[in-house]
Amino acid sequence: MMAARTEHVTMPSVEGRRARSWRASRGAFMKVVFVVPRFHTNLAFAMRALIDDAITPTLVVRAPGAPTGLDLPAPVVFADGASLADARALLAEKRPDLVVIRKTPGLGAPFHRAGLIARVPMLAYDLRPWRRPRHWSAMISGWLRGRPGRRITPVPGAPGSGPPDPRAFYLPFPVSSAPEEPSRRDGPFRILFVGKLAQIRKRPFMLIEATERLARLGDLRLTMVGSTSLEINAADPDQLARLRAYAANGPLGDRFRLIEDAPFDAMPGIYAEHDVCVLPATNELLGIAPLEAMGRGAAAVISSDAGSAGYVTIGRAAGFDCGAVFPDGDAAALEAALLPYLRDPEARWRARRDAWLWVRQAFSPQGFAAGFRAVAAKVAHSSAPSRP
Numbered sequence: 001m002m003a004a005r006t007e008h009v010t011m012p013s014v015e016g017r018r019a020r021s022w023r024a025s026r027g028a029f030m031k032v033v034f035v036v037p038r039f040h041t042n043l044a045f046a047m048r049a050l051i052d053d054a055i056t057p058t059l060v061v062r063a064p065g066a067p068t069g070l071d072l073p074a075p076v077v078f079a080d081g082a083s084l085a086d087a088r089a090l091l092a093e094k095r096p097d098l099v100v101i102r103k104t105p106g107l108g109a110p111f112h113r114a115g116l117i118a119r120v121p122m123l124a125y126d127l128r129p130w131r132r133p134r135h136w137s138a139m140i141s142g143w144l145r146g147r148p149g150r151r152i153t154p155v156p157g158a159p160g161s162g163p164p165d166p167r168a169f170y171l172p173f174p175v176s177s178a179p180e181e182p183s184r185r186d187g188p189f190r191i192l193f194v195g196k197l198a199q200i201r202k203r204p205f206m207l208i209e210a211t212e213r214l215a216r217l218g219d220l221r222l223t224m225v226g227s228t229s230l231e232i233n234a235a236d237p238d239q240l241a242r243l244r245a246y247a248a249n250g251p252l253g254d255r256f257r258l259i260e261d262a263p264f265d266a267m268p269g270i271y272a273e274h275d276v277c278v279l280p281a282t283n284e285l286l287g288i289a290p291l292e293a294m295g296r297g298a299a300a301v302i303s304s305d306a307g308s309a310g311y312v313t314i315g316r317a318a319g320f321d322c323g324a325v326f327p328d329g330d331a332a333a334l335e336a337a338l339l340p341y342l343r344d345p346e347a348r349w350r351a352r353r354d355a356w357l358w359v360r361q362a363f364s365p366q367g368f369a370a371g372f373r374a375v376a377a378k379v380a381h382s383s384a385p386s387r388p
Contacts, residue, residue: 039065049365069265081106087114109146127285129157130170182297194289271296299351
């Protein structure tokens with residue numbers, strides 16, 4: 001399953017309307033255009049990894065997104081969408097070796113058409129699991145609406161859940177990791193939640209209620225970190241108000257901490273302070289916070305309805321005791337998944353160490369860059385890379 005991360009490919013030149021020499025070896029210069037709705041922090045370490053491997057990314061967006069503190073190029077913003085002429089002009093200027101398109105109203109279709117005209121290799125980018133193939137009719141209708149026929153996804157899908165999509169590439173995002181493995185430490189069991197605080201499907205109160213029950217059995221702390229924005233899907237101002245009220249007067253008292261709108265560059269330190277990062281969300285296409293936490297030495301406990309649950313499942317199958325996956329919506333199972341870490345500091349430390357080791361092995365920036373080059377080379381070598 002991880003082959004796309006480690007394969008190194010050297011391909012001959014690809015003939016197109018304009019000749020384009022292929023750059024597949026590590027460090028060879030490449031240019032890539034990414035078309036996405038906005039710059040999401042999910043992409044931050046991926047962009048940095050590409051830049052460090054001599055791959056120049058141009059990000060084309062409708063909205064710029066949040067700052068990261070990383071040294072990344074400013075995105076090209078088409079707030080009102082782009083015309084075909086806009087897209088053709090940008091591709092002519094950037095001369096990319098590959099165009100990667102996420103479903104983006106006002107941008108996806110013109111850039112797909114411009115890429116076809118310029119005969120640039122293209123890929124769709126989505127969060128559909130690798131083990132969930134699309135029906136041929138969906139591929140054709142998507143292509144007609146501006147979606148390349150082949151795709152890349154960071155979501156593996158649960159092992160055994162189905163066959164890999166033959167027209168998809170699985171390449172998980174990289175995350176940064178601490179330079180040294182986590183050490184043993186004394187003190188309470190520290191639980192972390194990271195997510196949009198007003199979004200109902202993140203289920204913060206499911207974790208709060210489980211933590212209250214666990215607090216009767218041992219010493220613990222719960223920290224919740226997230227954006228307070230209400231300009232999101234299914235935002236609930238009442239949930240945000242309830243969380244603030246709980247932080248002020250909830251039964252956990254000073255064992256509960258609420259951190260609102262933490263900057264991106266503060267998160268590594270927050271992750272490192274905790275033993276486990278919990279994602280209880282439902283209908284979560286990816287959910288990368290637990291993976292980022294693993295890189296800083298926190299184990300991950302994730303709902304089965306989150307795309308990142310596959311990272312824990314695959315890690316455990318590879319021999320890394322990096323956390324647990326619990327059935328979506330099952331509060332008792334969430335509590336049971338956390339209980340061993342509360343009771344046994346040694347088990348807690350082993351999970352933290354294994355989480356860190358798993359990220360270092362499977363989600364490194366260098367591995368992502370090598371995997372991206374391998375995928376790009378395969379797409380470039382295809383005679384009709386963007387068609388279904």
